[in-house]
Amino acid sequence: MASASSFSATKFTQPLPLNGATSRSHDKHQSFFDPLRTTPSSSSFLGSTRKLRLSSASKLKLLANPNRRSAVVAVSDVVKEKKAKSTTNLLITKEEGLVVYEDMILGRAFEDMCAQMYYRGKMFGFVHLYNGQEAVSTGFIKLLKREDSVVSTYRDHVHALSKGVPARAVMSELFGKTTGCCRGQGGSMHMFSKEHNLIGGFAFIGEGIPVATGAAFSSKYRREVLKEVDCDHVTLAFFGDGTCNNGQFFECLNMAALWKLPIVFVVENNLWAIGMSHMRATSDPEIWKKGPAFGMPGVHVDGMDVLKVREVAKEAIGRARRGEGPTLVECETYRFRGHSLADPDELRDPAEKAHYAARDPITALKKYMIENSLASEAELKAIEKKIDEVVEDAVEFADESPHPSRSQLLENVFADPKGFGIGPDGRYRCEDPKFTEGTAHV
Amino acid sequence: MFGIIMQKAFGQRIRPAVSAWRGYSSAAKEMTVRDALNSALDEEMSADPKVFLMGEEVGEYQGAYKISKGLLDKYGPERVLDTPITEAGFTGIGVGAAYHGLKPVIEFMTFNFSMQAIDHIINSAAKSNYMSAGQMSVPIVFRGPNGAAAGVGAQHSHCYASWYASCPGLKVLAPYSSEDARGLLKAAIRDPDPVVFLENELLYGETFPVSAEVLDSSFCVPIGKAKIEREGKDVTITAFSKMVGYALKAAEILAKEGISAEVINLRSIRPLDRDTINASVRKTNRLVTVEEGFPQHGVGAEICASVVEESFGYLDAPVERIAGADVPMPYAANLERLAVPQVEDIVRAAKRACYRSVPMAAAA
Ligand SMILES: Cc1ncc(C[n+]2csc(CCOP(=O)(O)OP(=O)(O)O)c2C)c(N)n1
Ligand SMILES: [Mg+2]
Numbered sequence: 001m002a003s004a005s006s007f008s009a010t011k012f013t014q015p016l017p018l019n020g021a022t023s024r025s026h027d028k029h030q031s032f033f034d035p036l037r038t039t040p041s042s043s044s045f046l047g048s049t050r051k052l053r054l055s056s057a058s059k060l061k062l063l064a065n066p067n068r069r070s071a072v073v074a075v076s077d078v079v080k081e082k083k084a085k086s087t088t089n090l091l092i093t094k095e096e097g098l099v100v101y102e103d104m105i106l107g108r109a110f111e112d113m114c115a116q117m118y119y120r121g122k123m124f125g126f127v128h129l130y131n132g133q134e135a136v137s138t139g140f141i142k143l144l145k146r147e148d149s150v151v152s153t154y155r156d157h158v159h160a161l162s163k164g165v166p167a168r169a170v171m172s173e174l175f176g177k178t179t180g181c182c183r184g185q186g187g188s189m190h191m192f193s194k195e196h197n198l199i200g201g202f203a204f205i206g207e208g209i210p211v212a213t214g215a216a217f218s219s220k221y222r223r224e225v226l227k228e229v230d231c232d233h234v235t236l237a238f239f240g241d242g243t244c245n246n247g248q249f250f251e252c253l254n255m256a257a258l259w260k261l262p263i264v265f266v267v268e269n270n271l272w273a274i275g276m277s278h279m280r281a282t283s284d285p286e287i288w289k290k291g292p293a294f295g296m297p298g299v300h301v302d303g304m305d306v307l308k309v310r311e312v313a314k315e316a317i318g319r320a321r322r323g324e325g326p327t328l329v330e331c332e333t334y335r336f337r338g339h340s341l342a343d344p345d346e347l348r349d350p351a352e353k354a355h356y357a358a359r360d361p362i363t364a365l366k367k368y369m370i371e372n373s374l375a376s377e378a379e380l381k382a383i384e385k386k387i388d389e390v391v392e393d394a395v396e397f398a399d400e401s402p403h404p405s406r407s408q409l410l411e412n413v414f415a416d417p418k419g420f421g422i423g424p425d426g427r428y429r430c431e432d433p434k435f436t437e438g439t440a441h442v
Numbered sequence: 443m444f445g446i447i448m449q450k451a452f453g454q455r456i457r458p459a460v461s462a463w464r465g466y467s468s469a470a471k472e473m474t475v476r477d478a479l480n481s482a483l484d485e486e487m488s489a490d491p492k493v494f495l496m497g498e499e500v501g502e503y504q505g506a507y508k509i510s511k512g513l514l515d516k517y518g519p520e521r522v523l524d525t526p527i528t529e530a531g532f533t534g535i536g537v538g539a540a541y542h543g544l545k546p547v548i549e550f551m552t553f554n555f556s557m558q559a560i561d562h563i564i565n566s567a568a569k570s571n572y573m574s575a576g577q578m579s580v581p582i583v584f585r586g587p588n589g590a591a592a593g594v595g596a597q598h599s600h601c602y603a604s605w606y607a608s609c610p611g612l613k614v615l616a617p618y619s620s621e622d623a624r625g626l627l628k629a630a631i632r633d634p635d636p637v638v639f640l641e642n643e644l645l646y647g648e649t650f651p652v653s654a655e656v657l658d659s660s661f662c663v664p665i666g667k668a669k670i671e672r673e674g675k676d677v678t679i680t681a682f683s684k685m686v687g688y689a690l691k692a693a694e695i696l697a698k699e700g701i702s703a704e705v706i707n708l709r710s711i712r713p714l715d716r717d718t719i720n721a722s723v724r725k726t727n728r729l730v731t732v733e734e735g736f737p738q739h740g741v742g743a744e745i746c747a748s749v750v751e752e753s754f755g756y757l758d759a760p761v762e763r764i765a766g767a768d769v770p771m772p773y774a775a776n777l778e779r780l781a782v783p784q785v786e787d788i789v790r791a792a793k794r795a796c797y798r799s800v801p802m803a804a805a806a
Contacts, residue, residue: 123593124592124593124775125591125592125593125594125598125773126593126594126598173773176773176774176775176776176777182773184773184774184777185596185772185773185774185777186595186596186773187593187594187595187773187774188595188773189594189595189597189598190595190596190597190773202597203595203597203598204554204555204557204558204597205527205555205558206527206558242526242527243527245526245527245528246526246527246528246558247528247530247531273526273527274498274499274503274506275499275502275503276499276502276503276524276526276527280524281524281525281526281527282526347502347503403774403776404772404774404776404777406776406777406780408772408777409767409769409772409777409780409781410767410769413768413769413770
């Protein structure tokens with residue numbers, strides 16, 4: 001544990017970015033973690049969780065494991081390197097601050113609107129909202145170029161927005177309309193936008209990680225094999241704490257490190273996987289440590305603090321872009337709503353929810369900007385108003401957009417619809433007029 | 443993912459699990475599919491300490507769809523195990539435990555996720571008894587909701603009946619009613635072989651009448667036997683899971699138009715009750731197969747082959763096959779409706795089979 005804290009402790013020696021928002025500790029729970037740490041003064045890891053079933057004894061055993069020492073070294077190397085570089089006092093410029101603020105407000109307002117629209121029957125199925133986690137999406141994705149790729153999960157609306165997919169296109173997709181970013185075919189859990197290099201929305205746990213690793217592989221391949229020398233594109237893979245227990249995560253950490261791929265594995269550790277507490281699911285809950293175990297830096301960062309996330313993200317993205325390989329970043333965050341809009345959310349302790357609600361990343365950024373004279377209250381209000389309009393407009397647009405026509409049912413199954421084979425008339429089925437009219441029998 | 447529809451579904455009938463059923467078995471005549479599954483699990487766990495339940499959210503959350511409600515409290519965390527999200531891992535662990543004589547019930551939050559564990563279902567579970575020349579039997583149940591739900595898109599709406607049913611060494615069951623659910627699940631748990639048990643999310647909250655016999659703890663439905671849900675003489679309709687309900691509705695509509703349809707609830711996809719199907723077709727001379735899965739290489743294709751092989755001379759019309767559209771499930775509600783079989787599709791196909799004129803279907 002020394003290392004987890006040593007990262008945050010040494011890394012951010014500059015003025016603390018967000019007042020009162022820097023400590024990870026949830027004092028009441030601190031005792032759970034004491035056996036783990038060698039520097040008890042520093043911030044606690046994982047402010048969760050009721051019903052902790054880990055025994056301290058087994059934790060202590062882990063601590064004595066000599067393998068963990070080497071892991072720690074790799075992390076502190078990163079930290080040292082970073083520390084030497086930091087010079088300025090403020091963590092963000094006014095312009096950057098406003099962009100970041102706007103993106104976070106957009107994420108929040110959009111998701112709140114989704115909840116309303118879901119209850120009004122405008123969208124359906126499983127809808128997973130991102131409230132509370134905005135600092136992660138914004139903190140990372142706003143640092144990317146358009147050519148860089150983002151791979152997400154079923155909780156993907158806000159990643160799409162941060163990556164620049166218009167709110168109209170995301171909302172329409174959720175309404176199942178033709179103007180959606182996937183023409184209504186994908187839905188809430190499957191946002192794609194080639195134009196913005198958003199390469200999914202994957203609903204299966206762990207599934208997005210190899211796909212993202214493949215995107216990073218293609219970037220390296222293009223540079224080294226296809227000789228596109230300036231191809232320095234980076235891929236970000238976003239996924240949750242629960243997903244870090246899935247084998248695909250480990251398989252890809254290995255390959256990404258082995259082949260030095262330009263990828264950042266961004267863990268959104270919101271402490272819960274539906275109703276499964278991270279502490280109950282994971283033998284060693286410090287996810288960042290798995291980076292060094294595979295030979296890449298592992299970083300733990302306060303995911304409720306967008307400025308800290310940005311610092312870490314800059315460095316990890318920079319490393320990937322320079323061809324120095326992957327990074328694992330664990331962002332400790334919290335979702336302010338149930339797992340999906342159908343989740344009664346009965347297992348999370350109200351005190352835990354309140355603790356994180358008080359650490360709302362948007363409120364914290366606002367406070368920082370105002371206290372450091374980066375923005376006036378009025379400027380931020382103006383942004384909020386603008387975003388309200390953007391979201392209203394998105395809803396209107398989605399509502400007025402047409403439903404897919406029946407012919408769309410058979411489109412896009414193949415890149416080449418000859419895949420539907422040959423019809424009774426000896427020609428390709430897709431050439432049959434009924435096919436395009438949507439009346440073909442397939 | 444993941445939704446978890448239980449808010450409305452559950453709560454409408456909170457029966458303090460299963461221990462209570464005996465008490466009202468003579469009086470109560472109805473049970474939800476959810477309660478049927480829950481009671482079957484409960485009874486089998488109480489009868490045999492080797493039976494345990496493992497999967498995501500089966501314990502403290504009481505099951506993503508509340509099928510395991512109350513079981514953690516009753517049997518404790520040693521027998522009701524919340525796993526991390528690692529289907530390949532915990533499925534393999536289940537198989538290994540079964541090699542050693544335990545009787546695991548592995549819950550997939552939905553069967554879609556079994557794709558991450560399919561190596562263990564097929565290779566480790568289905569083939570071991572054969573590879574080991576009968577030394578290693580694998581008494582394990584893989585269960586969870588299968589097939590299309592509503593509005594959940596391509597990855598979450600997949601029917602696995604024909605996939606698993608094509609694999610020797612597996613038994614594949616698909617209950618429709620509460621009676622099926624109880625009887626088949628109890629049979630599956632007691633069975634010495636690996637059983638893939640395909641439930642349906644949209645049926646969990648449905649209520650069915652149940653007899654005293656069904657409520658008895660010794661009740662079991664034999665694996666490999668179909669059930670004739672409705673007798674008829676003009677056309678045979680085969681279906682499983684949710685589609686049985688659709689077929690019954692279609693039969694009612696057809697009855698009003700003077701067509702008497704026989705509805706066969708397959709119950710067991712593998713082994714397939716070829717005798718019951720063929721006997722029915724020999725009587726009605728017409729066959730409509732219904733399933734939600736993809737048409738190509740589907741359950742209907744197998745049934746059709748069986749009828750062509752065994753009862754070719756009895757067929758008075760081409761076999762009609764109703765299946766999901768040959769596309770990944772679209773999200774948009776209007777497209778989704780086109781992609782899954784509807785009652786009207788069954789009615790139309792049955793009429794075609796009976797040479798009643800029907801307007802050309804704008805079917806997809
Ligand atoms: C392979 C697979 N198994 C199970 C699920 C069901 N499921 C959807 S989300 C989820 C929890 C994921 O938790 P986490 O990775 O922490 O992400 P979070 O939802 O907290 O963002 C589970 C079990 C799934 N989508 N895919
Ligand atoms: Mg989580």
